[in-house]
Amino acid sequence: MAIMYIERVKSRQGGKVYTQILLRESYRERGENGSKVKKRTLLNLTKYPEAVIQAIVLALKHKDNPQELEHLLGSSVKQKQGRSVGAVWVLLHLCRKLGLDAIVGTSRNGLLCLWMIMARLIEQGSRLSAVRLAEEHAVGELLGVDSFTEDDLYQALDWLCEQQDAMEQKLFRHTFGDHAPTLFLYDVTSSYLEGDHNELGDWGYNRDKKRGKKQIVIGLLCSDDGTPVSVRVFQGNTTGLKTFGAQIETTARHFGCQRVTMVGDRGMIKSAQVEELQSAGFHYITAITKPQIRAMLNSGVLQLGLFDRDLCEIEQHGVRYILRRNPIRAAELAASREQRIRAVQVLAREQNRYLAEHPRADEAIAIRKVWEKEARLGVDECIKATCTNRTITVQVNEAYLAEVEELDGCYAIKTDLPAEAASMKTVHDRYKDLIQVEQAFRTCKTGHLEVRPIYVRKESRTRGHVFVVMLAYLVRQKLAAAWRDLDLTVEEGLKKLTSLCAMEQEIDGQQTGGVLSVPKPRPSLAALFSALAITPPSALPRSHGHVASRKKLPTRRKEK
Template identity: 35%
Template sequence: MFVETVPNRNSPPAVLLRESYRDEQGRAQKRTLANLSKLPGDVIAALKAILRGGTVIGTGPDELEIERSLPHGHVAAALGMIRTIALDRLILSTTKDAASRRHCDLVVAMMVDRLIAPRSKLGFVRAVDEETAASSLGAVLGLGAVKEREAYEALDWLLARQTRIENGLARRHLEDGVLMLYDVSSSYFEGRCCPLAHYGHSRDHRGDRPQIVYGLLCTREGLPIAVEVFDGNTADPSTLSAQVEKVKDRFGIGRLVLVGDRGMVTAARIRDDLKPAGLDWITCLRAPAIQALAAQNGPLQLSLFDERDLAEISAPDMFPGERLIVCRNRDLAAERARKREDLLVATERELARIDARVRRKGSRLRSAAEIGMAVGAVLDSKKMAKHFDVEIGDGALTWRRRIGQIEEEARLDGIYVIRTSVPAEHLDAAETVQAYKDLSRVERAFRSLKTVDLEIRPIRHWTAPRVRAHVFLCMLAYHVEWHLRQAWAPLLFHDTELATARAQRSSPVAATEPSAAVKSKKATKRSADGHRVMSFADLIVHLGTLVRNTMRVPARPQHRFTLYSTPTALQEAAFRLLALDPSRVQ
């Protein structure tokens, strides 16, 4: 039997229940058993399903069961972006054997897991295992049972391909004459077994822990291309030579402008690394060099800034063949003056307390050595030793401010000098200043890597290769996050009109005023389309509420199917921006 719809001239089509048979001559015929035209459409659809061998499911609570429900939306978004930018194909490359495919799937899964819920490798194994799954990640990728050793083997496999993957990213995003950003950071280490872990200058303010140092190469837009791990006691400038070699030899880029901060691109590094390699640079002068430029009859005259905040000067004796762009930020000057005065007052307050202790009858703080140690601790903590004259004797302490020194320093408040080898015809003064300020995008990458988004720390691996693989994995995860942020900018607190706002500024020295669009976002917490605006982390959490349900019919236990929850308006908007269907991501 079957249901057939028959046209009925100008009337609605007839819906007939029919069966097939053969007549006496063996010819196929069909006859009508019933007219179903008056039945509701859903009843007719159910009858068709039954005739095709389906099962009728009623509306009662025992007719259909949810066998398993797993968060899926965030997995679909992250995995879909990896497929869109073909990062998985770049990782796997031409290696097609089953073992490599398994390693690639695990690496992709660890990247996605790092984006949706950063955790240890053991936590990852539990999160994707069929028995203890915390999301649909393992099911979508078909990982099955995952053993802990497989995760570490996948890390080793990934590290062996780091050079090729970074070269592939460079081919995609870099070209001759490009401007690149470079900076370093550090992360503390749990344990003392790794040879990379050493005590050094901790940017995490965890001097009680050994650490590792890693340098990140990014495009001007902040998209990470390569990362390298160094010993925890490595000084920032000494990491630069490895990057120059990487860019010249591995990436094959002949012309490049490297942007680094004043502690990175030093005179020694320019002399020994950048100039021999034929690379240009943009950096900033340290305070002593600025003071030398501003000395009596020097090229830096404060009268240059009576009516402007940017001026280009030259100092061929000190910086031959280079351009110097002097900037004065009045807001920064006011802030530095405030901080200095606060520190001076705080230092005097602490010194007064020490003096009171010295004068107290029966005090143990009497000798000049003991008083000197107490005073030194205060001056070191406040970094104010250069601004005070202190006289110490047995049972005596006096101090006074160095007014001349303070006034001399205050003259240069808010002034910074950009140093570059790029000719003016290639990059004018305003563009050079903006290029240096773009280093903030590397700092934003470090914030995402180290805090709420990816949580690269604490690092618990014991061997140097595993630490390097862990850092590289986190960099790849941020590479995906960067693309997600770009696509989701209308739904995040990002300024989608930042380029326009920068172009409308009177000077690159001034802070960029937020555009009307982002002001409206922050005021109403809504996008231009009326969707609720949130942070990247919150949007990932919200997408996770779109779940993947494995459904079961108790009457036919072998019959199972997948049913996705209905996306919210915000989830629909997020996937529309990604041009993805969450139910089709594999």
Template identity: 35%
Template sequence: MSQQEKPVHVVRVRKSHTDKHGLERDYRSAYLRRSFREGGKVRNETVANLSALPDHVVDLIEAGLKGQHLVPADAAATILRSRPHGHVAAVTAQAKALGLPALLGPACPQRDLALALVIARVCRPGSKPATTRWWADTTLAVDLGLTAAGTDEVYAAMDWLETRQESIEKALAKKHLSPGANPDRLALFDLSSSWVTGHHCPLAARGYSRDGKKGLPQIEYGLLTDPEGRPVSVRVVPGNTADPTAFEALAKDFKTRYGLQEMVMVGDRGMITSARIEALKELGGLGWVTALRAPAIQALAADDGPLQMSLFDETNLAKISHPHYPGERLIACRNPALAVERSRKRGDLLAATDQELAKITAATQAGRLKDAGRIGIRAGKVVGKYNMEKHYKLDITDTSFTYARNEENIAAEAALDGIYIIRTTIPDKQMDAAKVVATYKSLANVERDFRSIKAIDLALRPIHHHTETRVRAHVFICMLAAYLTWHLRKAWAPLTFTDEHRPEPADPVAPAQRSTAAQTKASRRTTADGAPAYSFRALLEHLATLTRNDIRYGTDTTMPAVPTLAAPTPIQRRAYELIGQTLPLNLK
């Protein structure tokens, strides 16, 4: 081989020199050299001086000499498709950790679709047609084999899931309401409603709208949870069903369907009324924690009654008894903060009522309003609007209208501001009075679930489905998504504004307080380690920016694409660590 044919290589040289001023200077140079042996010695010949070239050009020359095939940057790799992946991967991983796929039923296309509907409800709630369009742009559809699924297949999967609801809820009840997991045998229950679009749903009816949608048909649904607020079961009833009636029917259903024995149902005073308690007694095997309504409290506060204000001289909690409540414990509570709020609200309502009634008086005096019937209708609307009927005395004739506040009734109500009485069948040896109060206040967990299901996270409302089966399936999907969201919120609390360590109040009657750490997190909008704090929805949106990219390397169009994940951010890595999962390339 001639000297000219011998291979060349790049040599980099670095020299240091101290000048006369004592400053150290670095000199970097690069050479293209050829090495050969001559007379038993290795000789080096400099072919070219590359020192004047930019470093990246020298790197390219060196890579080429080492046998690497270099192509233009725009032809090195082609990203054929980029799909959002991080959010659906995280929610799917949490669902698998909870055993949700097996809980839904045996492996089949309907199960995959039902699971995808639950995951999609957490990640991006929307109508079913919107959901099928959305998941086609993520890795959810392609990994679960749903790219060809349309609305007909989705509705068929909903029908399939509705037939599985009883067995799924039985498994959840066994897991969260059994004596081992729930030693106090408590189950929280509450009712809510949501309005329905269209006019063909057999469950839709006009009733009291908790959403403020007066005049629109609605459905009602009852949610059963464990003491911490994990959803266990949901039932849908017609929208004109009264709360007590719905509670009685659903309590019987839960007891017989799931075999609940010696369970204690926790519900508010408007739902577990005295009449419903009599029904529970006949049913047997169910206890209760609820509160007395205002007339019953007033009866106990009579001059000869057991509820006297002196009970609260030293404490805000007192045990009382009365023969009208045999076998029950009565725990009277006084909340000073609630008393102030009720007094303020009553004052505002009285002032607003006075203002409207004064307009009616002026109209009758001016002769613009006549006839006792018409005057009475208008006055009734005013006092009914503000719920102030009992606090006013009205004098109506065909030509006049006068009114006056019933100061005696107002004073009697004001005397009981901030007072509420809890009634329960739980014996004192099982649960002291403070814990009974805390148990009743834990109904806030169900209310939090309803906020999550209806508006904050899962957008259950409005109901667009027109068949009874689809409506029940839609509500059930939202309940399963709420179950999944409950666990995700708990796991991701360090990254979000959630209060991780809510302090236990020394006074069980006092309002709940946020921890100092949570207040700091909210004010600074950063977590304890200085990272940005997120809402639950914003954290999912951030996870969605972690994409899976189908990349083809080189210019050969027949080469297969290589799925590659984008580099996760520190927050995304932390989110997966908190749910105990690694970032998967595929959902299956």
């Protein structure tokens, strides 16, 4: 008589243990020497949902009593929603494609850093919020990390800071292999702080125009296609020029690049930085300022008519200058300047009316308001406001205005690359590629990834936090490219994926087996998986790890 049963078979391959779930049949085979009990495999159930497996177990157990089986299936088998699976599953597969899982490693700290990268993409916040997020997502099931708190994540940031140089080198080799780029884009930004206790926080030139707040300075190095390869965090009082040498060293020593061209904006590469590049054997592409253009016009090196061509090039002392006027930008600047001048004139008329209606009003206060408006709008050199006999007059400096308008939309790109190495158009296009670094900064600072607010104080954790954001941006680039043709943003896509949850089965109030089933995604979710060429899961191993935040909100809330 044949007997069917479920058997779980474990095997070890390459240091990993694999479990197969098999539907088998035992039977007796008779021969010349008597009979032997043998078994054969009828079906491999490993990839089947746990609910199906448990249903088969029940059917085999009660095969001789169908009425009891029907009663059990109708009343005792229940399903309940488990943790979210979709977003973590997709992000884990993308991290593997980028090689991030191998770069951070399989240590506990490495797995926690991998989760912080994913958490930054799913829902931005502090380490405490990342722990609370892990309570709702299948982190233990997919990453295999056991219980952790926010303190573990802080320690992981310390570890990540120590490993950053080595990780950036591994990431560089994995991304480019033997075809390392020869052109890099570099820019800096600042991020203001809400508190006073960050070890890198200091007063400096605040690019966010936030007065009275300390800041940190962030330098981002990208390849020519806009892929971030290195990020550095500096003291808040560090100028952009002083950060440049660190990136030259990173490119030359860490990445082993020999023939390199660095691209930076007009405030980034000046004479001292040119000398640094030349001593390293590197080239540069940058731009010169409007006063420098004016000086070259006055000396006769440049002529204003050269800017009106599509692209024009001149050379002086081995340095090439590529000239162009952007007519759209010129029109925008002229319109903006006219609006700002008009705003000052409107304010002057309002103050004149107020002075006329209020004989005791102080004319000094009125003219001061107009002067402050001039300075705030940046037109104090274009116009002059005076007050005589309680009447404010705004005069436009037409000569100065005409001189300024001459260079509206004009820019001059400067490079020491020889013509045979890069054409005029190539130099121009590579400088315009700096917009990719600016886009990365927008996404990382105030867009999707929100590097700020910075909820850490130690230097190592600040550096680790910014490095996590850079790695998350790499993953986001892949998502944006894959979902470009879909009618949603990356943020919307990830939010949709979080709705795909695992299902837990209970029989007689008890959890069943060590596997969670995952329902088939609805069409809108299936399209997200398909665009990424990722197959959604059908089942997951159950995790018994417990994730919980150390700080509890009820104890931190103030009583009313």
